[in-house]
Structure formats: structure tokens, C-alpha cells
Amino acid sequence: MIDDRKTAPALELDDVSVSYGKRPAVRHASLSVAPGELMALVGPSGCGKSSLLAAINRMTDMVPGCRVSGDIRIDGASVMGQGMSLPRLRRRVGMVFQQPNPFPLSIADNLHFPLREHGIGRRDVRERMVERALRDVGLWGEVAGRLDQSALTLSGGQQQRLCVARAIVLAPEVLLLDEPCSALDPIATASVERLIRDLKGRYTMLMVTHNLAQARRLADAVAVCWVENGCGCVVESGATEHIFMSPGHPATQAYCRGLAG
Numbered sequence: 001m002i003d004d005r006k007t008a009p010a011l012e013l014d015d016v017s018v019s020y021g022k023r024p025a026v027r028h029a030s031l032s033v034a035p036g037e038l039m040a041l042v043g044p045s046g047c048g049k050s051s052l053l054a055a056i057n058r059m060t061d062m063v064p065g066c067r068v069s070g071d072i073r074i075d076g077a078s079v080m081g082q083g084m085s086l087p088r089l090r091r092r093v094g095m096v097f098q099q100p101n102p103f104p105l106s107i108a109d110n111l112h113f114p115l116r117e118h119g120i121g122r123r124d125v126r127e128r129m130v131e132r133a134l135r136d137v138g139l140w141g142e143v144a145g146r147l148d149q150s151a152l153t154l155s156g157g158q159q160q161r162l163c164v165a166r167a168i169v170l171a172p173e174v175l176l177l178d179e180p181c182s183a184l185d186p187i188a189t190a191s192v193e194r195l196i197r198d199l200k201g202r203y204t205m206l207m208v209t210h211n212l213a214q215a216r217r218l219a220d221a222v223a224v225c226w227v228e229n230g231c232g233c234v235v236e237s238g239a240t241e242h243i244f245m246s247p248g249h250p251a252t253q254a255y256c257r258g259l260a261g
């Protein structure tokens with residue numbers, strides 16, 4: 001594996017394996033993301049990209065028979081460690097999914113809800129945090145006059161930006177993005193890509209994408225997953241231009257040139 005970046009990582013996967021029952025899905029995956037960096041996780045369908053994301057915020061705990069081994073660290077702290085309760089982990093790691101999934105609540109309550117869940121009781125404090133998150137995703141100007149309306153009245157792109165606002169309202173360190181644009185039309189995709197670019201430097205991000213052009217446009221670094229012997233693995237990771245211009249692994253060469261995968 002090639003990894004030529006030098007900064008101490010904010011997110012590290014160290015020899016991570018994921019299995020469902022007796023079936024291994026990912027074996028011995030390692031990667032590291034520097035603080036404020038966006039890493040794209042690319043590779044063909046079924047190579048374990050979503051399983052790796054789910055292991056980072058321990059959504060895998062909720063899948064019967066799913067086992068995760070190895071270590072995953074955020075700022076040096078193991079997500080599997082004693083000191084990392086699930087609420088603490090959820091506060092440190094935000095997640096955005098492929099399909100915009102706002103709660104069937106008002107626009108404002110989509111953000112008040114996680115804040116209340118994490119014990120922020122004072123309404124005036126919450127309102128300031130809600131406004132800041134909506135400004136951060138560029139939605140404030142579009143929704144300030146209708147915060148009480150249902151989030152489901154927003155367009156697809158607006159819903160996805162609201163979901164990003166919900167993911168960052170608690171100021172997490174890490175943001176996981178699972179194909180955040182793949183259910184959006186080109187205009188909404190452009191607005192979400194602009195937003196992701198704006199968030200770079202402020203959040204450490206790991207984004208699954210099937211869109212190699214998007215990975216090249218947005219990501220500082222790329223990790224390539226592949227299926228070997230029926231099981232997913234990370235074959236190579238490094239700076240984006242290095243991966244696209246001088247890939248070291250034959251699978252990366254074939255995938256990035258559109259010859260396989």
C-alpha cells in the first residue's frame with residue numbers, strides 16, 4: 001500500500017476486518033485521513049466501502065452477526081474502546097446517506113432533535129446552533145422564513161444539504177458521506193459538491209463515491225477498495241493526483257482507467 005501523506009491522522013483504520021456471520025466482507029483494511037482532509041473511498045460494488053463506513057460509527061453494532069476486528073481511531077481514541085460510548089461517538093462522527101433522509105418534522109426540528117438528544121436543553125442556545133449549521137450549508141437564506149414548514153417540502157438538493165446540517169450541528173470531528181450525491185440531479189449535485197468543498201479543512205471527511213470524476217474534483221486523497229479472493233480490501237491509498245496519475249496497484253490502474261470494476 002502507498003501512503004505518502006505526512007500529517008498525523010484524524011481518522012485511522014488499522015487492519016480492520018468486517019464479517020457478516022461466517023462470511024468475511026472486508027479483510028485487513030488500513031487507511032488514514034489527515035485532519036481537515038477529504039478522502040474518497042472508491043471501488044466496485046460489493047468491495048465493502050459501506051461496511052467500512054458503518055464500522056467507523058459502529059452502525060455495525062446493530063447488524064445481527066456482524067463482527068468488526070482491528071482498530072478504528074479518531075484523534076487517537078479507539079471507537080471500540082471503553083471510553084467511547086455510542087452517544088459520544090455519534091457526537092464525534094456525523095453521517096450523511098445516499099438518499100436524503102430528513103425526519104418528517106419541521107426544518108428547524110430536524111436540527112433541534114439531535115441537539116435535544118445530546119442534552120442541549122436551552123432553546124436560545126439551540127436556535128443559535130441551528131442558524132449556524134443552516135448558514136454553514138448555505139440554506140439559511142433559503143429557509144429562514146419558513147423554519148416551521150415540513151422538511152419534506154424542500155427540494156432533493158435542499159433536503160440533502162439539511163441532512164448535512166443535521167450531521168454537523170453538533171460540530172463533529174469526522175463526517176462520513178455515503179454516496180451523498182448519487183440520488184440527486186446534476187444541479188442539486190453541483191450544490192452539494194460546492195458545500196462539501198466548503199467544508200474541507202473544517203471537518204475530516206471520508207466519502208464513498210462511484211463517481212471517479214467527483215472523487216478527482218473534490219478529494220485530497222483516495223483509497224481504492226477491491227475484491228480479492230471473494231473479499232473486500234483496500235489495495236492502495238494516497239494523494240488524489242498520485243492515485244489517478246501514477247497508480248501503483250494493477251487494480252487501481254484498471255479501475256481508474258475504466259477498464260475494470
Ligand SMILES: Nc1ncnc2c1ncn2[C@@H]1O[C@H](COP(=O)(O)OP(=O)(O)OP(=O)(O)O)[C@@H](O)[C@H]1O
Nearest residue numbers: 020025043044045046047048049050051052063232
Ligand atoms: N447487513 C448485511 N448482511 C450480510 N451481508 C452484508 C450486509 N451488508 C453488506 N453485506 C455484504 O458485504 C459485502 C460488502 O458490501 P458493502 O455494501 O459494504 O459494499 P459496497 O462496496 O459498499 O457496495 P456498493 O458500492 O454496491 O454499495 C457484500 O458482499 C454484501 O453482500
